[in-house]
Amino acid sequence: MARAGGITNAVNVGIAVQADWENREFISHISLNVRRLFEFLVQFEATTKSKLASLNEKLDTLERRLELLEVQVSTASANPALFS
Amino acid sequence: MAQRRKYAVPCRGPGLPGPAQPIAGETNLGQTGTLSLPYTHPRFSAPRSPITSSKHLQNSDNAVASAVDLISFSAHRARTRHFPGRDFMAVPVEEAIAALSTFSLEDDQPDVQGLAVLLSTERCATQSPIEYGDVSAYRLSLVEDTKAINQLNTLIQEGKEMASVLYTYRSCVKALPQLPDSMKQSQADLYLETYQVLDLEMSRLREIQRWQSSAASKLAADMQRFSRPERRLNGPTITHLWSMLKLLDVLVELDHLKNAKASIPNDFSWYKRTFTQVSVQWQDTDSMREELDDLQIFLSTRWAILLNLHVEMFRVNNVEDILQVLIVFCVESLELDFALLFPERHTLLRILPVLVVLATSSEKDAESLYKRVKINRLINIFKNDPVIPAFPDLHLSPAAILKELSMYFQRFSNQTRLLTLPAPHEIPAREAQEYPFHGIIATRCQHCLDLPMINLDFATYQRHYLVINHIGAIRAEHDDFAIRFASVTNQIVLLKSTDGADIDWSKEAKGNMYDMVVEGFQLLSKWTGRVWEQCAWKFSRPCKDAIPAELRESSTSFFDYEKVVRWNYTAEERKALVELVSYIKSIGSMMQRCDTLVADSLWETIHSEVQDFVQNKLATMMRTTFRKKKDLSRILSDMRTLSADWMANTSKPEIELQALSHGSEESRGNSFYPRPVAPTTAQVHCLQFLIYELVSGGNLRKPGGLFGNSSSEISANDLKQLETFFYKLSFFLHILDYTATIGTLTDLGLLWFREFYLESSRVIQFPIECSLPWMLVDHIIESQDGGLLESVLMPFDIYNDSAQHALNVLKQRFLYDEIEAEVDLCFDQLVLKLSESIFTYYKSRAASELLDPSFIFALDNGDKYSVRPMRFNAIFKMRRVKLLGRTIDFRSLIAQRMNKIFRDNIDFLFDRFESQDLCAVVELQQLMDILKLSHQLLSEHLSIDSFTFMLSEMQENISLVSFSSRLSSQIWTEMQNDFLPNFVLCNTTQRFIRSSKVPLHPIQKPTVPYAKPNFYCGSQELNTAYQNIARLYSGFFGLPHMFAIVELLGSRSMPWLIRALLDHISSKITALEPKITGLQEALPKSIGLLSFDGGIAGNPISKSIFFP
Known part of the structure; x- marks a missing residue:
């Protein structure tokens, strides 16, 4: 025996369901876009990190080269007599 | 439901000048407690005043809604500057979000890592977040x-x-x-x-x-x-x-x-x-x-x-x-x-x-x-x-x-x-040969369904459980799926960028997307299930005697865990597992990455599936099978009531309504207005319940299965449709939980956990060699398999998974700490081993390039001097490896290590030269050339210090005012102490050779330092080849050696050396001069011609030279 059926107030429920679909369209739209926003931020962070890392690499190289130059200059300037 | 307008309350923004506010439909749903929000149909491009919306939103404390209100409000302010006359116009959210895509987020990092981090792990659909509180709204008791x-x-x-x-x-x-x-x-x-x-x-x-x-x-x-x-x-x-x-x-x-x-x-x-x-x-x-x-x-x-x-x-x-x-x-x-x-x-x-x-x-x-x-x-x-x-x-x-x-x-x-x-x-x-399995093709388990008592023997199970027996098929599935998924994703992108796209096309593209996602989930589920099952199988059959003999002797006892894990996977099996892990992880991250891109398409397809069923199929059923059965058709109409979205069918709602009430036989294939909204958990729950009621008749004692037996009441065709829809419904929930499902399906954290074995082995933790994730990494590096190389970071995602599991599911800090400690160790090992192997590869490549091609060509087995190409490019581009929530610049770590290895190598070469005599200078130059070329090859991909920089650092001649260097002083010392005293010129060959006289003071030299083959030429074969070449030059000092010295010292130290040599010679001469003078003085003033019978023929000319 199927006793399960029987939504008590079918018309009202139907109307409510209809309205619910429409409201949820709004909600899912908003939530999806918020998620897109988050995703953007995450991706932005990731790419920015990469870019910073490559910048860091270049700076590192430069720094080391500069260090070398500094040492060379210091050896030269330590005994200026050589250049006079 | 055409009376919707009745509920629409026209509202007007308070105190807003300008044109009248457009009507915002507001439906009140007090009885179900559903959030009511201003809504304009069909799209959000309809004008809405931000102030109006914020007023409506005051009732709800929905943070999401207010956030978006903020977006639209700020967008509105931005826009009013340009369109002062249309200040009620809010920028649609979509436009604002789309504006974000103008940022360049390009990144040349390849995807050779797993997902590592999930934005959301909350389950919204499969586990109702409001605990089915909304079920009561459907009045189903x-x-x-x-x-x-x-x-x-x-x-x-x-x-x-x-x-x-x-x-x-x-x-x-x-x-x-x-x-x-x-x-x-x-x-x-x-x-x-x-x-x-x-x-x-x-x-x-x-x-x-x-x-x-x-x-x-x-x-x-x-x-x-x-x-x-x-x-x-x-x-x-x-x-x-x-x-x-x-x-x-x-x-x-x-x-x-x-x-x-x-x-x-x-x-x-x-x-x-x-x-x-x-x-x-x-x-x-x-x-x-x-x-x-x-x-x-x-x-x-x-x-x-x-x-x-x-x-x-x-x-x-x-x-x-x-x-x-x-x-x-x-x-x-x-x-x-x-x-x-x-x-x-x-x-x-x-x-x-x-x-x-x-x-x-x-x-x-x-x-x-x-x-x-x-x-x-x-x-x-x-x-x-x-x-x-x-x-x-x-x-x-x-x-x-x-x-x-x-x-x-x-x-x-x-x-x-x-x-x-x-x-x-x-x-x-x-099978007599139990392990590994080489059996004939055994029947698949599935084939035995109709023959229940068939002998499923061990070989069949082995075949079923071991990944290695499926990897071929899995590979094909992976490649096929990846291509099709990408193409469907492209379709969706194209669709989104097209204005006013054809409805059929759009529906088809979205439907394809849905199919692909379903297929993807099923594949992932199958694959990850295989990993679990293989593990279980391996645990059930510990390895008995595959332990290598040399290891068995060295240590007497093994942990049980080693028997089930460490020695239980053959090289082939490890390879297959690495591949499978990479497939799971890469498909997972591919699907995850297009999460927000495909979400609305998925919702739309699910929506239309549900609507198609409740509006079309159910209508047909109501008209045919269930026409006479009042109680059953009530269930059907309940199903429609609780999930039908009539308004979505904008084209002919009136007709539909009429059709509903009159039950007309008009054939309908409704096309629905695509509404990107999925059914709620409660709706799916109620629909499943109603279908179950329908087929079981609400009787637990009904014989037979759910859909199994053909009930007399429902025709087989309808039953089939109901069944399909019933199982589809339960899959919808997984699709709606897109991120969480991917998270579950790609979670391979199980490969690390070993609590039971830890307990039975009575140790605190096993060494990393027993740990399956590290075994996989190690296998990739050791096997030198170019195809696996790009997966080297994949097994580390297993650690991410297990750490996540330890913290969020098991909630045990100490487990996380253990995982972290292991990851620390493993990652260091990885960097070390990987850079060694990168260095070896580039070294051997350089060495093989520098070998004389005509020599290789003349050889029969010249192949052994060629190096199989490997691609490290992907690894070199990894600037951010996600590991346990940290971001690691892998590239810079490798570069650091490389800088160190090159310096060590130069140092080693000098050490080696210092322990040999001057004749080894040709070998030194050869090795230095190889190193230089490998540096050049490597620096195409990796930014490491320049070779001259490193060389001068290791030669200790950075100073601007000094011209000597480690090498030049060594050469000079050698010349002074060994070459000049002990070598004689052979006039015929124009070579200096060591004189046969034993030197008075044997020169003390350090012993030749030991180094791995990659500090010479890379591989063992190349080392032998170059040693043979170098041996040719080791016995003499001649022109090649001089060229080598000139090459090595360069213009900077060469003058210094020449100067030193000249000084040396002049000092020698100066030292010799008084002796010659003394000799001269000791000689008689005049020496007369010896008498003829002295036996020597006098030479008047020479005499005249010496004694003018």
């Missing part, structure tokens, strides 16, 4: 059922926490200190302290004991309530059945854990002993003692939880019906195997034997069960999966469970057919 579901779900949650406490339980006794003899007087204090420590742990066990008894009684009560034949309640719904199964699973898991963990009774007996010691001074310990005895009985009784549950269930004798329904449900779902993801499948497999035992143990005859489910179907299921994963390192086997339980359940012990199933270790090995 499911209040009791919903309450029961929520109760069971809470219990499941609690039970899982208990299970993780038990799984991660580690013995405290081992850590307890022993008192030395000198401190025996404070023994009592130690007892007290021990008692306090143990008491904390034991209180947890006590809690588990209490919880299981209450959970069992609640579950039993629930089953009894919902299986009354007279049925005053609606239910149980499918969700409810699932909750029962899951709770049962948790209870049985707890039992398994309790049985398997030996440390718990150990700790308990220690605890009891300390309690007797401590409690002598206490009064009134009787109740505590009683409690202790209770706990002892609970802990020492095997299957205490299940036995208790059994007693609770059969207190009232009417749960057989629902047990049978559960068994039918399990069997049908397993046989269909469509809508199940692997965790669900494993749950069903685990619980089915227990259900069978429970169902056949009652007073009633077991025959009634077999009337509904043929015993062969059960045996088939048990035989097809002789090993079921339960915990990461504990497998179960249905046969063993049945056998063991038969001792506890007397009635069940009659079921001889179920009891004669072979346990996994008893499966006969038909």
